[in-house]
Amino acid sequence: WGVTVWVRDYSRKDSKFQPFFIQKKMNPEEVSEDEHPTMMSERVQSLAKQIYDELESLVNDHGPEVIINLMPLVVNVLETLDSTLSDNQDNLNALMELNDENQQLVGQYEKEKQRRKEIDEKAIEMEDAAETEIGNLKKQLSHFILENKSLNNKLKSQTEHIEKLEDRHEAKDKEFKELHERNREDNLNALM
Secondary structure (H helix, E strand, O other): OOOEEEEOOOOOOOOOOOOOOEEEEOOHHHOOOOOOOOEOOHHHHHHHHHHHHHHHHHHHHHOHHHOOOHHHHHHHHHHHHHHHHHHHHHHHHHHHHHHHHHHHHHHHHHHHHHHHHHHHHHHHHHHHHHHHHHHHHHHHHHHHHHHHHHHHHHHHHHHHHHHHHHHHHHHHHHHHHHHHHHHHHHHHHHHO
16 A cells, blocks of 8 residues: 555644644554545645645744644645645546547548538439430430421321322323223224
């Protein structure tokens, strides 16, 4: 076990001078139940030891009465300092945890941002491909419409030509029948 410094107030006038607010303990089992010590940080323990040495020197030079009123204040200051250091350490630990959490969130945000960027790029690529495909289909449709018009015009022209040929064929048929009939009549007349 390391040396632990415990805060104790020996400001009572009726007690003999003892180490009045610092008591060194080598083992926690040496602390009696009625002492109810509070463990201090190493920095405060070191400071308390220095103050103790100085106060011990004052007591040796001037007697214990010199520090009796000062002792509660010194103890209070050391306890407050220790509590403040402990609170600061707790705050620092909480800040470090929050910083770690913040870094994780930033990492997640960056990943999500990158994922969204990739999705947006993919969507833009798909949109561009769709627009290109639509453009190609519109060109094909225009081509097919023109080709259809051209074929319709050819069909109309062919239909008109066929109608004319049929009309001519009918006229020729009729003319042939008339000639045939006339020829037959002429042959009959010639026989008679």
